[in-house]
Amino acid sequence: MRWGRRGAEVTAAADLPRTALELQNVSHAYGDRPVLHDVTLTLGESRVGVVGANGSGKSTFARLLNGLVVPSAGTVLVDGLDTRTQLREVRRRVGFVFQDPDAQIVHPTVAEDVEFGLTNLGVPADERARRVEDMLARYGLAGHHDHPAHLLSGGQKQLLAIAGVLVMQPQRVVFDEPTTLLDLANTRRVARVIDELEQHVVVVTHHLDLLTGFDRVLVFEDGRVAADGAPAETLRWYVDRLS
Known part of the structure; x- marks a missing residue:
């Protein structure tokens, strides 16, 4: 591992592919409250986990990756597309x-x-119908086609939310603490869903078991990347930090 400010490992962008998520000197504040400080990262890996205490900046970081939040300073790029000026294509x-x-x-x-x-994208009706039915079948919701969404169980609602994203066929999916409100059985189910995705994923979580088999884990602390590396070593560092 390589270590930078405050003992943190820092991954350089130099030799990583342009088909990646890039943050260049990114800072962000909500009004007078700073939440991220001068973050520079390139994420080209298939599976990236993000951990940290509440208030560490990890959820704001996640929202930067598809333009839900635009940085107060610096630049966020998705495959070279700027989230400030090319938001539609980023999403x-x-x-x-x-x-x-x-x-x-x-x-x-x-x-x-x-x-x-799909309707917003102008996908033709027959293609919309096919893709919707495929998603409902894939996530065990085929029998709930006309069911009121608000009457689903918590686990079913999370699967519906995931289906609504995946039906759009994005190349990457960012999950912001997707299992926090779920019981153990549904946590395991969502973990399997994430594990089986072909898309690149970024998963923000407090459930460290979700990150087994991931390529890389980032630890956020006080709005900065405090550690960055292979999951086993980085998560050990994080757990030790909490002890």
């Missing part, structure tokens, strides 16, 4: 799954909610 490439699926489910029935993004 075609990067899907986002929220911690609370109720923040993401906007339509009254299950099928309508999955179809919503």
Whole structure:
């Protein structure tokens, strides 16, 4: 591992591919409250985990990756596309799954909610129908086509939120604490879903077991990347830090 400011490992962008998520000297504040400080990273790996205490900046970092948040300073690039000026194309490439699926489910029935993004993209009706049915079958929701979305269980709602993102066929998916509100059985189910995805993923989580088999883990602390490296070593560092 290589270590930088405050003993943190820092990964240089030099030899990583342009088909990547890049943060260049990124800082962000909400009003007078700074939450991220001068973060520079290039993420080209298939599986990236993000951990840190509440208030460490990790959720703001996640929202930067598809333009839900635009940095106060610096630049965020997705495959070379600037989230400030090319937001529509960025969001075609990067899907986002929220911690609370109720923040993401906007339509009254299950099928309508999955179809919503495809309608906005102008996908033809027959293609929309096929893709919606495929997603519902894939995530065990085929029998809930016309079911009121708000009456689903918590686990089903999270699967619906995931289906609504994946039906858009993004190249990457960012998950912001996707299992925090779930019981153990549904946590394991969502973990399997993430594990089986073909897309590149970034997963922000307090559940460290979700990151088994990942390529890289970032630890955020006080708005900075405090450690960055292979999961086993980085998570050991993080757990020791909490002791």
